[in-house]
Amino acid sequence: MILALTGGTGGAKLVKGLAAEIDPADLTIICNTADDAIFHGLHVSPDIDTIVYTLAGLNDEEKGWGMAGESFVGLEQLRRLGEEVWFKLGDKDLATHILRTDLLRQGLTLSEATRRIRSALGIQSEILPMSDDRIESRIVTANGEISFQEYFVRERWAPEVKRVFFAGVDQSKPASRVLQAIANAAGIVICPSNPITSIGPILAVPGIRQALREARGKIVAVSPIIARAAISGPAHTLMGTHGLEPSVRGVAKAYADLLDVLIVGREDQSLQSEIEKLGVKPVSADIRMNSLADKRRLARQVLALLSK
Amino acid sequence: MILALTGGTGGAKLVKGLAAEIDPADLTIICNTADDAIFHGLHVSPDIDTIVYTLAGLNDEEKGWGMAGESFVGLEQLRRLGEEVWFKLGDKDLATHILRTDLLRQGLTLSEATRRIRSALGIQSEILPMSDDRIESRIVTANGEISFQEYFVRERWAPEVKRVFFAGVDQSKPASRVLQAIANAAGIVICPSNPITSIGPILAVPGIRQALREARGKIVAVSPIIARAAISGPAHTLMGTHGLEPSVRGVAKAYADLLDVLIVGREDQSLQSEIEKLGVKPVSADIRMNSLADKRRLARQVLALLSK
Numbered sequence: 001m002i003l004a005l006t007g008g009t010g011g012a013k014l015v016k017g018l019a020a021e022i023d024p025a026d027l028t029i030i031c032n033t034a035d036d037a038i039f040h041g042l043h044v045s046p047d048i049d050t051i052v053y054t055l056a057g058l059n060d061e062e063k064g065w066g067m068a069g070e071s072f073v074g075l076e077q078l079r080r081l082g083e084e085v086w087f088k089l090g091d092k093d094l095a096t097h098i099l100r101t102d103l104l105r106q107g108l109t110l111s112e113a114t115r116r117i118r119s120a121l122g123i124q125s126e127i128l129p130m131s132d133d134r135i136e137s138r139i140v141t142a143n144g145e146i147s148f149q150e151y152f153v154r155e156r157w158a159p160e161v162k163r164v165f166f167a168g169v170d171q172s173k174p175a176s177r178v179l180q181a182i183a184n185a186a187g188i189v190i191c192p193s194n195p196i197t198s199i200g201p202i203l204a205v206p207g208i209r210q211a212l213r214e215a216r217g218k219i220v221a222v223s224p225i226i227a228r229a230a231i232s233g234p235a236h237t238l239m240g241t242h243g244l245e246p247s248v249r250g251v252a253k254a255y256a257d258l259l260d261v262l263i264v265g266r267e268d269q270s271l272q273s274e275i276e277k278l279g280v281k282p283v284s285a286d287i288r289m290n291s292l293a294d295k296r297r298l299a300r301q302v303l304a305l306l307s308k
Numbered sequence: 309m310i311l312a313l314t315g316g317t318g319g320a321k322l323v324k325g326l327a328a329e330i331d332p333a334d335l336t337i338i339c340n341t342a343d344d345a346i347f348h349g350l351h352v353s354p355d356i357d358t359i360v361y362t363l364a365g366l367n368d369e370e371k372g373w374g375m376a377g378e379s380f381v382g383l384e385q386l387r388r389l390g391e392e393v394w395f396k397l398g399d400k401d402l403a404t405h406i407l408r409t410d411l412l413r414q415g416l417t418l419s420e421a422t423r424r425i426r427s428a429l430g431i432q433s434e435i436l437p438m439s440d441d442r443i444e445s446r447i448v449t450a451n452g453e454i455s456f457q458e459y460f461v462r463e464r465w466a467p468e469v470k471r472v473f474f475a476g477v478d479q480s481k482p483a484s485r486v487l488q489a490i491a492n493a494a495g496i497v498i499c500p501s502n503p504i505t506s507i508g509p510i511l512a513v514p515g516i517r518q519a520l521r522e523a524r525g526k527i528v529a530v531s532p533i534i535a536r537a538a539i540s541g542p543a544h545t546l547m548g549t550h551g552l553e554p555s556v557r558g559v560a561k562a563y564a565d566l567l568d569v570l571i572v573g574r575e576d577q578s579l580q581s582e583i584e585k586l587g588v589k590p591v592s593a594d595i596r597m598n599s600l601a602d603k604r605r606l607a608r609q610v611l612a613l614l615s616k
Contacts, residue, residue, distance in 0.1 A: 041410030073379050077403035082428040091399045095385035098406070102349030120390040 002306065003185035003217070007032045007198025008050040009064045009232055010224050011191030013289040016054050017299030018189065019125055020292070024055070027125040028181045032193070033110065034130075034137040034166050034201035037149045039087050040078060042097035043104055046149070047198065048114055048129060049096055056121040058092075064232070067092045086154045111175045128181065130202040133172035137197050138165050148197055157234040161241050164196055169204045174211075182211040187306030190221035192231065192287065195254040196238040212258040219260050220305045222287055222298065223248045226265040231288065248282075249274045256280055261305050263287060263298075310614065311493035311525070315340045315506025316358040317372045317540055318532050319499030321597040324362050325607030326497065327433055328600070332363070335433040336489045340501070341418065342438075342445040342474050342509035345457045347395050348386060350405035351412055354457070355506065356422055356437060357404055364429040366400075372540070375400045394462045419483045436489065438510040441480035445505050446473050456505055465542040469549050472504055477512045482519075490519040495614025498529035500539065500595065503562040504546040520566040527568050528613045530595055530606065531556045534573040539596065556590075557582045564588055569613050571595060571606075 002022060004015055006029060019027055032047045046065070053059035053067050060068045070090030079085045089097065096117060103113040109132040118127050137148040141159035151157060182188065193199050203209045212219060228247050230236045236246035244250035248264040248271050255262070256278040264271070265287045275282040283305065289295045310330060312323055314337060327335055340355045354373070361367035361375050368376045378398030387393045397405065404425060411421040417440040426435050445456040449467035459465060490496065501507050511517045520527060536555050538544045544554035552558035556572040556579050563570070564586040572579070573595045583590040591613065597603045 040406050041413055042406065071379065071381050071399070073399035074382060074403045074406070077400040078407060080428065081403060081407050081425060083407060091379070091381035092385040094402065094406075095382045095389060098348050098350065098382070098402075099386060099389050099391060105349055117389060120388065 001026050001028055001181070001185055002187050002189065002303070003181050004029045004189045004191055005199060005202050006030070006047070006051065006191035007193030008035070008047040011193035011198065012050045012054040012059070013295050014189065014191045014222060014299060014302070015051055016292070017289070017295030017297075018302070019055055020296050021299045021303060025124040028185070029125060029127045030130055030178055030181065030202060031127060032130060032198045032201050034135045034169075034197065035148045035152075036134075036136070037087070037147055039089060039097075040083055041101070042094070043101045044087070044089070044097050045100065045110070045114075045129070048127060049093070051127055052096075052114075052118050052121065052123065055118070055123045055125060055127075058121070066090050087149060109175070111177070126177070126181075128178055129175050130178065130208065131172045131205050132175045133168060135169045135172050135201060135205070136167045137201060138167050140164070152234070157237065161238060164200075164238060164241055166201050166204050169201065170206070172205050174205050174207050179207060179211045182208070182215050185215060185217040187217045187303070188212065188215055188219045189302050189306070190219065190255060190259070192222040192224040194224060194230070194233055194235040194238065195244070195251055196235065196242055199254075200242070209258065218306050218308070219258055220263065220302050221251065221255055221259055221261070222263045222302065223251045223265065223268070225251055226287065227267040247271065249278075252278045252280045252282075263301065263305070309334050309336055309489070309493055310495050310497065310611070311489050312337045312497045312499055313507060313510050314338070314355070314359065314499035315501030316343070316355040319501035319506065320358045320362040320367070321603050322497065322499045322530060322606060322610070323359055324600070325597070325603030325605075326610070327363055328604050329607045329611060333432040336493070337433060337435045338438055338486055338489065338510060339435060340438060340506045340509050342443045342477075342505065343456045343460075344442075344444070345395070345455055347397060347405075348391055349409070350397075350402070351409045352395070352397070352405050353408065353418070353422075353437070356435060357401070359435055360404075360422075360426050360429065360431065363426070363431045363433055363435075366429070374398050395457060417483070419485070434485070434489070436486055437483050438486065438516065439480045439513050440483045441476060443477045443480050443509055443513070444475045445509060446475050448472070460542070465545065469546060472508075472546060472549055474509050474512050477509065478514070480513050482513050482515050487515060487519045490516070490523050493523060493525040495525045495611070496520065496523055496527045497610050497614070498527065498563060498567070500530040500532035502532060502538070502541055502543040502546065503552070503559055504543065504550055507562075508550070517566065526614050526616070527566055528571065528610050529559065529563050529567055529569070530571045530610065531559045531573065531576070533559055534595065535575040555579065557586075560586045560588045560590075571609065571613070
């Protein structure tokens with residue numbers, strides 16, 4: 001079994017490639033849930049949903065979030081009813097959140113709700129939230145503390161960030177099959193997701209980082225940073241708040257205690273010796289994933305490194 | 309202030325006429341909530357919604373339920389996710405239920421949630437649920453007990469009904485402004501709604517029937533039955549279960565203790581003396597409401613009788 005740790009957009013591209021290159025039933029995914037938020041009383045799990053929609057072939061490739069061919073009739077009516085609607089929930093997407101919220105209220109865990117949703121959509125890969133407990137990325141800006149979605153979507157990551165912390169993480173436990181999946185994995189991929197707000201919360205759940213250090217499978221990460229800028233999103237601006245250089249060296253440092261190999265872009269070949277100094281083996285590749293062919297090629301490279 | 313007691317479809321037509329004939333701010337409506345149901349974890353109040361959509365001019369005139377120009381994208385996705393979707397919730401309609409459910413969960417009463425929704429849509433008439441407590445019409449058939457929506461929508465009122473009862477009604481209280489509205493009304497209209505499952509639950513809430521008996525305003529009802537058949541829905545078949553003849557005489561008997569005038573169809577003129585025997589004044593009129601002109605004409609007749 002191959003295990004992938006991921007956030008949303010960037011990570012989903014590699015997950016798509018992995019699911020195409022191996023039997024999807026042999027792929028397990030651990031998703032960040034610290035971006036989860038309640039909108040209009042509905043529990044939204046953006047990273048889980050991005051992975052679910054991607055593996056079900058329902059995702060909007062162009063926008064990079066949500067489902068393809070979405071309409072926004074319900075959201076427009078919510079606006080008319082006086083609700084703030086800056087988080088764009090489409091009509092199909094709303095169905096996911098309605099069902100998830102209902103299942104959670106019936107007493108199911110987020111893991112169980114996720115299993116029900118991905119199974120209904122015919123996804124064979126196991127998708128595990130990092131935790132069934134509520135953990136929330138909080139972004140401390142000059143103008144006060146906001147949620148990740150407020151920072152990322154509403155404010156379009158414009159505010160200067162002073163600090164990021166994960167509310168609730170110290171009291172949280174890994175979801176039931178997470179530690180087992182880490183221990184049993186033949187190989188582990190850290191996807192090209194934000195090291196602070198996507199992979200960071202996963203590693204911050206008590207027990208997960210230690211389990212990764214002790215994992216028998218090799219651990220390979222793909223850098224979300226090329227030449228000091230994130231491929232998408234605010235990873236590079238957030239890394240500084242955790243004392244990390246916004247570069248592949250910063251990525252290597254974030255994961256150095258558990259990482260075997262870091263795949264970096266060809267643009268960052270000059271930094272390979274810096275990565276080696278951290279005890280991580282650098283490998284350069286073309287890590288931009290636009291087409292399905294790109295995703296599959298990079299997935300093959302990752303799988304080859306894991307089996308070495 | 310004119311007060312209307314109503315269920316959904318038939319009653320909404322008269323309510324529409326009343327709101328067009330008087331200042332809508334002078335109209336208060338008490339709605340049945342015993343048809344309320346939870347679908348996919350969302351609180352649906354079909355009769356309140358029909359009144360809200362009708363007064364906001366958003367209702368689907370042809371179908372007689374829901375909103376005009378609806379799409380069903382979210383519902384189709386819920387079906388795909390494995391949910392039973394026999395209750396047709398449109399995308400715009402879902403927004404109402406999402407907001408209501410959120411407001412109720414925040415601790416608002418159904419009255420407060422309804423006020424928020426109708427105000428957002430610019431409705432000036434006050435719309436009160438009969439009660440803020442959960443009351444549920446239960447339909448006992450040969451094959452067991454089902455909810456009203458299961459009977460009415462899923463089973464298309466095909467099963468033979470042995471008994472109807474209102475679960476929770478004995479412990480319920482009228483919503484906060486209901487008794488005051490009854491006491492203060494210059495005139496009260498019982499709309500042409502099902503006497504058993506629409507008006508019946510309103511009258512069964514402890515205190516409401518007595519308040520109507522003591523009301524200073526005249527009480528005029530419009531029959532939902534013409535020539536032994538309901539204008540729409542299963543009123544005539546349900547009346548028998550409460551020992552009421554499925555006719556205008558049965559309607560008069562259902563309300564005899566509190567009613568001044570019953571408006572019946574011209575087809576039922578022959579039964580007028582029977583109605584008089586019950587102490588109710590019969591008035592015949594054309595009570596079918598197809599066009600807005602029909603609704604306004606009947607509303608004018610009702611208003612004239614109330615002010616006599």
